[in-house]
Amino acid sequence: MSQRTLVLLKPDAVRRGLIGEIIGRIERKAGWTISALELRSLDQDTLEQHYGEHKGKPFYEPLVAFMSSGPVVALVVEGERVIEGVRALAGPTDPIAAAPGSIRGDFGTIVRENLIHASDSEESAERELKIFFPGVA
Numbered sequence: 001m002s003q004r005t006l007v008l009l010k011p012d013a014v015r016r017g018l019i020g021e022i023i024g025r026i027e028r029k030a031g032w033t034i035s036a037l038e039l040r041s042l043d044q045d046t047l048e049q050h051y052g053e054h055k056g057k058p059f060y061e062p063l064v065a066f067m068s069s070g071p072v073v074a075l076v077v078e079g080e081r082v083i084e085g086v087r088a089l090a091g092p093t094d095p096i097a098a099a100p101g102s103i104r105g106d107f108g109t110i111v112r113e114n115l116i117h118a119s120d121s122e123e124s125a126e127r128e129l130k131i132f133f134p135g136v137a
């Protein structure tokens, strides 16, 4: 089933010069297409919409501060089971628990600075695509 997912390369990925490395991994998956891509800085409103499910949790405020600490790269990726697929490429949230070979396992440091966001379900993808790319959603 062809799907679309929202991917964010977080500020640590941009600062550390890992944009090409991470996008390369996505591009190497046969059959997936990048259909939108933008470098942008995220304001508080956008982050509140995007990470609203975590509001009130102890990590929410530091997460928002981190996500607004520099530009991110936002991408729309399309393809067969791409929602599950990019989550698998990323690996688990905590880089310590992420296997080598995954993006977070290879490059991640601490749980907050884990390099990449990818939508976790069709419902999340639809909601997040509207926030970041209202023109294509």
Ligand code: RTP
Binding pocket: 054, 059, 063, 092, 093, 111, 112, 113, 114, 116, 117, 118, 119, 120
């Ligand atoms: P994401 O939403 O960014 O794709 O990551 P995820 O689904 O793997 O993890 P989620 O539970 O949705 O958490 C969102 C982001 O918040 C930061 N976080 N920090 N205990 C902590 O300090 C903590 N827990 C989560 C991470 O940046 C995580 O990706």
Ligand code: MG
Binding pocket: 120
């Ligand atoms: Mg999440």
